[in-house]
Amino acid sequence: MTSESIEVTGQPGRRTIVAAVGAAGLAVTLTACGSDDGSSDSSSKTQAGANASSSASSGSGGTALAKTSDIPEGGGKIFKDQGVVVTQPTAGTYKAFSDKCTHQGCAVAAIANGVIVCPCHKSEFSLADGSVKKGPATEALPAQQITVSGDSITLV
Known part of the structure; x- marks a missing residue:
């Protein structure tokens, strides 16, 4: 093998790049779905508050x-x-x-x-x-x- 062929095979392939981009996109999506303060409690309170306003006496x-x-x-x-x-x-x-x-x-x-x-x-x-x-x-x-x-x- 020549050093040129080693360099070409040493680079990531198209599938590897597409998979990495997909994984990065998934990580960004999952992070965006989480609570911004690291706690799911605040989102529960927000949801409960929204529902309580639509059903005044349910609580x-x-x-x-x-x-x-x-x-x-x-x-x-x-x-x-x-x-x-x-x-x-x-x-x-x-x-x-x-x-x-x-x-x-x-x-x-x-x-x-x-x-x-x-x-x-x-x-x-x-x-x-x-x-x-x-x-x-x-x-x-x-x-x-x-x-x-x-x-x-x-x-x-």
Whole structure:
């Protein structure tokens, strides 16, 4: 080998340079996503403050969904933007579930005759516990966490 060929092979290849640039970009992105004071606590406080201003009485840092009076007894309401269904199976008992059907992931679209109904293949789920009442779904809707404070329902 000549010294010229050693110099050429000693230089980083195109793939190495592209990989290094990509890694540097990823590092910059990850750094930008972090908190500027090295603590995630301040971003949590900021988020909680933003949510508290949109739901005056929640104070829990969650997303205000509805008033208890908005959820009919023996029925419920679908909150598409939050991906959640809130039900009131019995007076004063509120439950929340994912709005994604466990059969093929379609968003449930209705609450009728005491069940949550998926429009894609007509699976039906219990208002009380999200369990399957009628297939083709075989798994219950996943429970979501809510809090009820006074007359306010908040997604945690």
